[in-house]
Amino acid sequence: MSLRQFLLKKKPTTLLLCLKDTGQMWYPSKLAQASGASYVYVTQWLDKLEKGGWVRMEKRGRLKAVVATEAGLSVASMLDEMVHKMDALSAKGAPAAGTVEQEHASAKPEGQEAKKKEGGPGVRMEEGKKKEGAAAALRAEEKKEKAEKEEKKEK
Numbered sequence: 001m002s003l004r005q006f007l008l009k010k011k012p013t014t015l016l017l018c019l020k021d022t023g024q025m026w027y028p029s030k031l032a033q034a035s036g037a038s039y040v041y042v043t044q045w046l047d048k049l050e051k052g053g054w055v056r057m058e059k060r061g062r063l064k065a066v067v068a069t070e071a072g073l074s075v076a077s078m079l080d081e082m083v084h085k086m087d088a089l090s091a092k093g094a095p096a097a098g099t100v101e102q103e104h105a106s107a108k109p110e111g112q113e114a115k116k117k118e119g120g121p122g123v124r125m126e127e128g129k130k131k132e133g134a135a136a137a138l139r140a141e142e143k144k145e146k147a148e149k150e151e152k153k154e155k
Helices: 003-007 010-019 028-035 039-051 070-092 099-107 112-116 121-154
Strands: 055-060 063-068
Touching (some): 010 039, 010 063, 010 070
16 A cells, blocks of 8 residues: 555545646536546535635636635645655655555445445446546646647637
């Protein structure tokens, strides 16, 4: 198990790190997809973050956009730096891959959906990695589309 997995909760960490990317518009549903969390879970976290002054919700038509405040961006930057340092430390003295991670995943149930799925914790972990990769691909595609639109406007 990496130091990051031991100390940080995956979904809230991913949520804050996504908000650090100010180049795109973030909505609760989009954050839920990117973090692999449910919409309800994300909105509950966003309420807490808004009360703490780390994010603000901006009404854009029917949608509510989530924008990190200056304090929120500062926290996200510190968290990003900490994650990178933890990953570097874990890489130096990492235990055998898979065994400890699988024990940790099996010790902590992941809810009704995980119970219904066939396969062990390794399968659920792989599916989470696929979701993360898909979210990153989606963000890259949206950035590309935005750049193309801006380029067309300039012409």
